[in-house]
Amino acid sequence: MRIAVASGKGGTGKTTVAVAIAMAATEPVMYADCDVEEPNGSIFLKPEVYEIKKVLVDVPVIDEEKCTSCGKCARFCQFNALVSLGTPPLVFPELCHSCGGCAIVCPADAISWKGNSIGEISLGKADGGRVSVVQGKLDVGGVLAPPVIRQVKSHIPHDGLSVIDCPPGTSCPVIESIGEADYVLLVTEPTPFGLHDLKLAVETVRELGMPFAVVINRFDEGDLGVEDYCGEENILIMVKIPHRRAMAETYSRGGTLLDGIPEMREIFKDIPRIIERGIEEK
Amino acid sequence: MKEIVVISGKGGTGKTSITGCFAALAENAILADCDVDAADLHMLLAPEIISRTDFISGHEAVIREDDCTGCGICRKNCKFDAIDLTSEGKCRVNPFSCEGCMVCVEVCPEKAIDFPPNLCGEWYFSHTRFGPMVHARLGIAQENSGKLVSTVRREAAAKAEELKKDLLIVDGPPGIGCPVIASITGASLLVVVTEPTISGKHDMKRVLQLAKHFSVPALVIVNKWDINPEMTAEIEKESLLGGAHPIGRIPYDRAFTVAQINGRTLVEETTGAVVENIITIWEKVCRKLK
Ligand code: SF4
Ligand code: SF4
Ligand code: SF4
């Protein structure tokens, strides 16, 4: 089963929750870090990395011998990655979405492809080999997260338990990450900001038609807005995590939730089973 | 006009709460919320919307099923797996996956694919008790938040000109990707709000690399610094190495949450040391701008 852990905004404890589920489990788990702009899962899981691969995307190369400077490719490109001023086009690789269109429209067969690195994938093992970790990381200055996320997703097995740490927000990279999960946990905080962003996230997962539940982090720190909302909307609150200063300190040193609040281990161990039962009942 | 952009790398460091304080303390400023994915600043500033404008960016492919023969050529050529087969043997575009590249439109032998402009969101011009504000909302599953960020900044700058404002304060997006790049290129000053955690440090370093790359001077504030004083010291050292000046530490204080619950900025909510501290930080920011 694949559990995606997401949140409407960053910093709500999404990675904390995803790591806790992976660490509390007793069976083998895949931890997939799709938060490729800020992949932080490894800080807590501390995997031994055994392989690092570049993420390459195809960008066009213009054969200036063949090119007639007709400009068709540049007019076609929807992302302004080609500029032609009566000359063979200039390529701006960081804008290219690798759609292949320019080569299709080129009448002179002047376009071929080369790999352009936009990030990297690392594979590792944590917790004595029980937790497999795949992490995607976008290069600084890189703008296209989805191809890196797709690479991470290609490592997620179909069987067994996987936890997907999604990017924050509700935009395209989030949808890409949530895509093939069986269930979504939305992590939020009991504050007006938290509630506002949770509502957007709920709207998104409902639009995608995915089953989901809410996790409230630092539930005793704010107000009751989030709980009231979940009640009104009939949304399951999977778990409420208390605020402990000791937890914040443990976290700041790279310790996990289970180190900071050990009594939560049993609860997190049960989450995959609760979700499984929930899905079966539906 | 000068432009300050407040960013954080990692989300949840208190960036918006601090931007709210800056908005309250600034004189003759215009405000912009460029955290278009999770726009929260309006919850502190209660903007009264004066005008709304559609944000249209790119296009979306739509197959006219009546004209589609189901040949599957579009599907084979779509690099984004955005075209599904329907039970009637026709093709249909999944709008969540379509990147609007136009390849399918080009290859369809029946010319059965329309390519209308894509409505991605909306942006607003508003009044707040601290001055005018430009903000936006991105539709669900939309790309192009970078373009919306650029739109918000451009419109805010135009308004600043028109209303003779000398300062634009921007609540920036989290992360280091496209929206962040769109929010910092050409800004006068970056204020990075981080927290003393390993991930906070890690993300701040990535943000400072970006600042350097785009030659924007940066300042660093460590929020909740007392959660881990050693890490705070380390972050301040790292920020100097990254070419940014650490200009202040803010202790962990529940007053930020209380202020948020009451829909106010911290400087309106309370008085005393925590507010004095923020005022000092703001003065340092202003001095750096001169
Ligand atoms: S592959 Fe697509 S996005 Fe890239 S340059 Fe060609 S047309 Fe533009
Ligand atoms: S379409 Fe082909 S021939 Fe025309 S400008 Fe582009 S590369 Fe050159
Ligand atoms: S290429 Fe055109 S006709 Fe063929 S399946 Fe696609 S939309 Fe239908």
Ligand code: SF4
């Ligand atoms: S416009 Fe591009 S991404 Fe969208 S369906 Fe057509 S080929 Fe696929």
